[in-house]
Amino acid sequence: MDEARIARRGLGPRLRLAGGWLLLALLAAIFAPLVAPQDPLAQDLMLERLPPFWMNGAEPGYWLGTDSLGRDLLSRLIFGGRVAFVVAFAAAIAACLVGSTLGLIAGYFGGWADRIISRIVDIWMAFPPVLFAILLVAVLGTGLSSVIIAIAVIDWTRFCRVIRAEAMGQTRMDYVENARIAGYGRIGIMLREVLPNVVPSIVALLSLEMGIAVIVEAILSFVNLSISTDDPTWGGIIAEGRLSIHQAWWVLVFPLITLILTVLSFSQFGEALKARFDPVLR
Amino acid sequence: MSAACLDIRNLSAVLANGQRVLRSVSLAVQPGEVRALVGESGAGKTMIGKAVLGVLPSSVHIVEGEMLLEGEDLGRLQPKARRTLIGARTALIPQDPLTALNPSRRIGPQMTDRLVRILGWSGQRADARIRQLLDEVQIRDPDRVLRSYPHELSGGMRQRVLIAAAFAAEPRLIVADEPTTALDVTVQKQILRLIAQLQREHGTAILFVTHDLGVVAKISQKVSVLYAGKVVEEADTAALFAAPQHAYTRALIAATPRYTDPLASLKPVDEAVLAGLAAEIAAAEQAWRPPHG
Numbered sequence: 001m002d003e004a005r006i007a008r009r010g011l012g013p014r015l016r017l018a019g020g021w022l023l024l025a026l027l028a029a030i031f032a033p034l035v036a037p038q039d040p041l042a043q044d045l046m047l048e049r050l051p052p053f054w055m056n057g058a059e060p061g062y063w064l065g066t067d068s069l070g071r072d073l074l075s076r077l078i079f080g081g082r083v084a085f086v087v088a089f090a091a092a093i094a095a096c097l098v099g100s101t102l103g104l105i106a107g108y109f110g111g112w113a114d115r116i117i118s119r120i121v122d123i124w125m126a127f128p129p130v131l132f133a134i135l136l137v138a139v140l141g142t143g144l145s146s147v148i149i150a151i152a153v154i155d156w157t158r159f160c161r162v163i164r165a166e167a168m169g170q171t172r173m174d175y176v177e178n179a180r181i182a183g184y185g186r187i188g189i190m191l192r193e194v195l196p197n198v199v200p201s202i203v204a205l206l207s208l209e210m211g212i213a214v215i216v217e218a219i220l221s222f223v224n225l226s227i228s229t230d231d232p233t234w235g236g237i238i239a240e241g242r243l244s245i246h247q248a249w250w251v252l253v254f255p256l257i258t259l260i261l262t263v264l265s266f267s268q269f270g271e272a273l274k275a276r277f278d279p280v281l282r
Numbered sequence: 283m284s285a286a287c288l289d290i291r292n293l294s295a296v297l298a299n300g301q302r303v304l305r306s307v308s309l310a311v312q313p314g315e316v317r318a319l320v321g322e323s324g325a326g327k328t329m330i331g332k333a334v335l336g337v338l339p340s341s342v343h344i345v346e347g348e349m350l351l352e353g354e355d356l357g358r359l360q361p362k363a364r365r366t367l368i369g370a371r372t373a374l375i376p377q378d379p380l381t382a383l384n385p386s387r388r389i390g391p392q393m394t395d396r397l398v399r400i401l402g403w404s405g406q407r408a409d410a411r412i413r414q415l416l417d418e419v420q421i422r423d424p425d426r427v428l429r430s431y432p433h434e435l436s437g438g439m440r441q442r443v444l445i446a447a448a449f450a451a452e453p454r455l456i457v458a459d460e461p462t463t464a465l466d467v468t469v470q471k472q473i474l475r476l477i478a479q480l481q482r483e484h485g486t487a488i489l490f491v492t493h494d495l496g497v498v499a500k501i502s503q504k505v506s507v508l509y510a511g512k513v514v515e516e517a518d519t520a521a522l523f524a525a526p527q528h529a530y531t532r533a534l535i536a537a538t539p540r541y542t543d544p545l546a547s548l549k550p551v552d553e554a555v556l557a558g559l560a561a562e563i564a565a566a567e568q569a570w571r572p573p574h575g
């Protein structure tokens with residue numbers, strides 16, 4: 001009990017920092033046309049490789065500098081956030097729905113259902129995930145929906161494994177047995193008695209998965225397999241920044257920082273939410 | 283004579299490896315009666331309760347015998363009809379009040395759910411009923427309790443809640459599986475008294491599982507003594523204490539600590555008695571053949 005309370009107190013600033021960053025990035029992405037200082041696609045060779053605002057030679061209005069085509073970096077990061085968040089939410093929710101449902105069924109029903117689902121998970125996990133993603137997108141064709149599908153198809157196993165183990169532990173609990181005695185059907189028990197107890201884990205995994213989806217999307221953009229339009233993506237910006245690292249380090253460093261902050265925030269936010277959802281820790 | 287509330291006849295159950303955990307158990311609980319089931323740890327007391335309630339672990343199989351709940355043979359019913367019958371006529375008061383309550387659901391919905399969803403009561407009627415039962419188990423602040431999560435209540439409170447829940451749907455038979463073992467000694471007495479009181483008022487038959495002969499003497503009218511899955515003696519409670527017939531029962535009574543002289547009376551069951559029992563059971567095992575090969 002004490003331990004829980006200590007953990008709970010420690011979560012305060014963590015939740016606020018992570019949540020704050022995510023909220024800021026999300027709002028910026030949603031209202032990108034309003035908050036971005038420049039047009040993210042506008043090239044201006046007169047303004048190429050401007051440094052960030054505190055360095056000599058910076059131009060007002062170009063806070064984080066420009067890339068080698070003279071495009072405003074901050075505006076590109078803000079617009080890139082749109083792709084990142086759409087992929088994060090859509091892919092993570094899809095993976096969560098599929099994985100959690102199968103995990104719940106495997107863990108709660110056991111027997112044949114469990115054997116079949118677990119075997120599929122084992123086979124799935126034998127593929128290296130990033131290679132799997134690249135392969136899938138190559139097959140599905142580039143585009144936002146392919147990226148989302150690829151991530152969901154690969155990462156549902158994360159949810160499945162964890163939720164299966166938790167649901168399995170639940171079936172040994174006396175309240176599940178009590179519900180059997182009372183005459184509830186199996187599916188009713190699964191939804192009413194087991195599911196509420198695995199929700200905290202689902203929430204934490206969901207948030208973590210959003211961070212992972214952001215990374216995978218960035219990797220796919222980096223190898224030029226994500227959305228094929230000119231819309232900026234964080235991975236795409238990183239790829240461009242890598243080419244001009246010696247002339248303009250900021251084009252590489254700022255998107256990296258953005259990416260890392262976002263991914264870390266998702267995972268921290270998930271942990272904090274998990275504690276929030278858990279009545280014993282609350 | 284009316285049908286027994288619970289009538290177990292010649293029940294045997296085996297594990298996957300063929301080992302018998304219940305050996306031709308017969309016992310009956312008459313309507314409104316408390317039958318104690320005593321025996322040491324591992325004797326199979328919980329197994330009998332689970333068999334009656336239809337929640338045996340999947341590794342345990344019933345190979346012979348009948349269980350009649352108010353005259354209905356559970357073995358002959360379709361699974362769904364059996365579940366419905368057991369759900370309507372029985373309830374369990376479990377050993378560990380913490381794990382018997384769902385940690386992520388509030389007490390109120392957990393208690394009313396069964397009345398509403400299984401028995402089809404209106405929410406209002408279920409709520410009123412639960413409050414009445416909470417009053418009977420002497421919970422004075424039902425609003426707080428109903429709003430609480432299980433971990434916010436003490437062990438004794440949780441057990442009261444479970445007792446109230448068990449009696450709420452007016453079952454004919456309650457299986458109480460060591461309902462006081464997980465509680466501390468001062469609370470044990472109160473809980474025992476509550477169960478006895480509600481049992482009298484509601485006229486519910488109870489199969490009361492315990493390893494404590496002191497508890498047996500306080501609460502039951504009949505006793506079955508179980509050893510290694512076999513009923514070695516059954517009798518009226520008073521008769522059992524006055525004149526135990528089986529050597530194991532005598533040894534068990536002798537081994538029970540008395541408050542007057544706790545240390546002197548703490549002695550293990552006599553070795554010779556156990557050796558005799560082992561031989562008796564081995565002989566029975568030799569003679570026993572599982573039905574149908």
Ligand SMILES: Nc1ncnc2c1ncn2[C@@H]1O[C@H](COP(=O)(O)OP(=O)(O)OP(=O)(O)O)[C@@H](O)[C@H]1O
Pocket residue numbers: 297303321322323324325326327328329330339341342493
């Ligand atoms: N899930 C299970 N699968 C297989 N065997 C089991 C299982 N649970 C218990 N057993 C075995 O069945 C026998 C009877 O166990 P049971 O739990 O009924 O004993 P008990 O009399 O209730 O003991 P206690 O006083 O410790 O609760 C024991 O030998 C035990 O090892």
Ligand SMILES: [Mg+2]
Pocket residue numbers: 327328329459
């Ligand atoms: Mg037991």
